[in-house]
Amino acid sequence: MRTAIQIQKSVVFAFFIRELKTRFGNYRLGYLWALLEPLGHVLVITVIFGALGRRTMPGIDYPLFIITGLFPFLFFRHVWTRSAEAVNSNRALLAYRYVQPLDNIWARVLLELLIFIAGFVVYLIGVAAFGIPVLPHRPLEVLCAYALLFIFAIGVGIVSGVVSAMFPEVKKCIPFITRPLYFISGVFIPLSVVPEQYRGWLLWNPILHALELAREFYFPSFQNAGATWYYLGLSAMVSLCFGLALYRLTRFKLLES
């Protein structure tokens, strides 16, 4: 007999390999695409906002600044959008008794995490090749900010997976939220350039908190303009608990075919 944790592990592993194949297997140089997508972002943003960035943040390399925000942001967005299909598109597999509705979400989160880490490291090496120091000033705090964003993303992923499985229309609305989110999460500008009276509004967004905090501890000269550990931590906890509770309440419904 296998224990529950062994079963879960093998199912998530099976989904993981499957995701890897369906996501990258169909294209030539499939894995390279995961690295090229962010490159487009970095180049475009640097061209448009590079001057502003260098003026407002002397002593911080602007491409490096983007990287520290872009990768975690893309991770979050991918978890959100890909989880939306994760539950529904694999309904048929629930006929295999070991498969549970959330297993595919875990696999996708894991895959996105690996893409995030691999992409981040490759880009850091790329920037370092220009002779720019790339290592974080205080790595533990940076890691902590990213970890909290990770937890926040898991909660959002579960909610989006469960809700889209029950109301497929919802999936169509997701792009309307994720697109603007790109501009208000501080991916390419620090919060400090935003006029003070608007900061309060932007600070409702937990992702902005994660990016500001990560950068505060990544770059010694970066000025955090109001992000707090308290808000980010609370958002992560609420998100995760809400997601798991929602799943707990709906899991029988999700299993019905």
Added chain:
Amino acid sequence: MIELKNLTKWYKTKKGRHYVFRDVSVVFPEGKSIGILGPNGAGKSTLMRMISGTEYPNSGRLITSKKISWPVGLSGGFQGSMSGRDNIKFICRIYGLSRDEIRQKIDYVQEFAEIGDYFDMPVNTYSSGMKGKISFGLSMAFDFDYYLVDECTSVGDQTFKHKSNKLFDEKRQKANIIMVSHSPEVLIRNTDIGAVIQDGKINLLDDIKDAAKFYGKINKR
């Protein structure tokens, strides 16, 4: 042995709860193949899904220590853009098989299904017959105590039908089947005891022939 203990199952509908089973307690004895009979909508498929472990009762329990298959011939779970081989690997991984065991199962299915080069092409390109062969072969590649069969077991052309029947008979030397069918003849040929579902209850009869007669009577009314 499979035991249903005070099992209740209902679905939510617009008019409130629709009860499929109400406080059912039944013990399916060891070593017998079971034929499930009942009018349309009586809960045959629901019972099968609960036995296969993909749906749960609302109250009460379903207790067993036996290895129970997924519905034999299930092909809905195949990912269209992946090859038959990769799909089989995926199912094997779910069941936690080692690399060697996976290779063994793949060889078995490949030999059984006889679909040639299609085995390494995307499942999208398969005919429904080919899909059926792969999924039937895959079910047979695993050793279960109970095989669940819904409606018809045979797929594909005549020679394949013959081959699959033979294989299935071999399997039944060691294992049992739980079968749903509208045809009493099919059940009498394949199973030993009968479970007739009627008005949210399960009537267990020790002989499938008696069960078929009983079902004939309630169906006529």
